[in-house]
Amino acid sequence: MKGRILVSDACRGAAVATIRSLDRNGYEVIAADADPRSPGLASRHAKHRVVYACPRSNPQQFIEDILAAVDRYQIDMIVPVTEQVVLPLEAYRARVEQVCRVPWAPEDAMNTVRNKNLTFQLAEKLNVPYPRTQLVDSIDEALLHCRSFGWPLVLKPSSSHTLSEDKPVQVWSVDYAHDEDDLRKKMKQFEGHCSVLLQEYFPGAGVGVEVLAHEGQVIRAFQHRRLREVPLTGGASSLRRSDPLDPALYDQTREMIKTLNWTGLAMAEFKLNDRGESRLMEINGRIWGSLPIAIAAGVDFPTLLCELTLNGPPDKSLPTNLDYRTFVHVQNFQKELSWIIRVLRGAPKHPVMKMPKRSAAIGAMIDLLRPSYRFDILSLRDPMPGIRIMTNLVRSACQAILGPLQRRKQSGRDPGYARTPIASEKLSNQEPLAGAESLEEAQAK
Template identity: 35%
Template sequence: MTADESFETLAGASRYSSEKGVYASPYSKPSAFFDDILKIVSEQQINFLLPVTEASTYVILENRDKLPKGLILPFSEAESIEHLANKNRLFQLAQSLDLPTPHTLYIESIEQAQEAIANITEYPVVLKPFKSRILTGGEIISTTVIIAHSREEAEAALKRRYFREFPFMIQSYIKGEGQGLFALYSQGDPLCHFSHRRLREKPPSGGVSVLCESKEVDSRMKKISDTLLHHANWNGVAMVEFKVAEDGTPYLMEINPRFWGSLQLAIDSGVDFPYLLLNSFENGEVAPIDSFTVGQKMRWLLGDLDRLYLVLKSPAHQYTRAQKLLELLRFLLPNGNTKHEVNRLSDFRPFIFELKKYLRDLRS
């Protein structure tokens, strides 16, 4: 069964979604959302609950002691999650363990932020909120990482509520390729690893992956990930995100203590994390997976189209005409062993749903 804020959803459009449920928004009505979840769990006799978005995950974890006895919620305890989800704490831990991180300033007040920005001489810099979603009394505040290319852009970012009222970091910008290491852990011990690299992102300067590729697990990234996840006594899945600089150094960017956007790539490559996670929590053991298909690609078609549009409309100082033409050719030409994230013949209705929404958004 799948559930969301309406019956018309991407996951609900799948042929594999036998039933659909509706709940209140976890963003604006977290208490009503959790009440709806309890109702669905009771009516459908759910025994394995898997929140996927950050908002739904945070609200359910905040209220996990109110869940029915025997219901499996495949997440670590609150303190372990805070080790990873709180980016300020995560980077302080990484630095104490002498792991490669961008140069970081920890900001606790707007006055400290203004003073820090006044003394920055090299741009771009990255303003990173301490959490991606901030759960306050009656709502969830969504945050965004800001790449500031000038002092003016950095000062403009401080107008956002989550920079004015909550801790955050100012970090040096790492130029390089985005790579991720995915892992399944049981009580601090690894059961399997998977790795990918981002070939194209939206926006092009860095963001969500629109074309990615499975790659061999890098020993340095594995060591960093294992060190942090073991330290947190992690239990469940996690994605450790890196920027790999030109000299090959993998710099820690963040850790997502839940399923990630490119999950389908791991499944296509032979590591079925959802199935393994279920077995881990239901049966207590999983046979380790030592290998997977390397070089498997996955493309989010409509996201890739958006990326192309951003490149083509960008000013000349960012992309020359030759570079824009090259990006157009890359978009149009086949890309090797590539599968699509949404538009699949075996389950085509989600793509129809996504395409209709995409076209509606263009007209609005």
């Protein structure tokens, strides 16, 4: 055994891919998540399972649960998968570092990639193209600058996640405004809470250049392209493909990593149009959602990250490894279903983007059956996470269908039902799953 690794966010496809990869390469894996029904907790590649408090709503208890798990299983290293886990770990960095390792990037570098305004200042310094941008803090400022951009206008929070002492982790998402009234409405959610970058809209395909680096030197590199996204206007990829490294994008990424003196994993996300023009969108300083495509193409970033963190960097005289399989396709089953449903319902017209026709949904259905296409989580070699996904989907569908019927039925029996909340004694008396319990202990309760 090379070491004991705790992998957080076992509900995510990137986490499941990490769990499988590390176990195959000789690590003992502890899968962890806030949801006891998480698919990754069912993987045969997980030696132990841990249920922790929700890191977003209860970060203090989450840390206590993580530290208890570290002590119980003698964990050597934590691999945090999402920003909602990274932020609490960073807030309690001194306590965490006393008991195990975490693949931290330098603090100032992490602050730069987390704050998109600082990211674009870095890009400007290195002559990396990025969308024309204006930082604003209020509705009035946004209205003052919007006329110089044109429509639609991208509203990008300066940070996608924030954590303060008196509040849980807050998540901020990119939005779009199509006119001044829409801008005024969309800015209300940010005003007083989070600075916003007004950006010109740059159409193009989403391209990610992913690297593992040590002190600014790239050790391994990979590139993928988003083929389908959810929502349709842009978001997480439901289908992606491994592409050859674009020399210009790779050089830009390498220069940014070098300037940041970056250590660990990172992904530079670009938009690339049909004319070959590109714009930097952001730098992701942790494991990214499309990680399974890199592993499927032969770039085992999780194992390389653990080797770097636990054993140190390879010989600096060795050249950067740029070899991997290209044109490998990997799908996220749940997001592909969502994409198909959205297209079949009829995508609303967009002032700039070309929305897919309903016939495109047929092609997506065929892709789900292609033997050469892989999935983030579904796997015959490790079937239980996929079975759990199907079970969770059926449960959610039943709740969506039966919930309104039950409410209407109850409302018919009791005219006051709609305006009188019903407390569930069972739920109010249920103990939370805390204390870094193993899944087996949680289920035994």
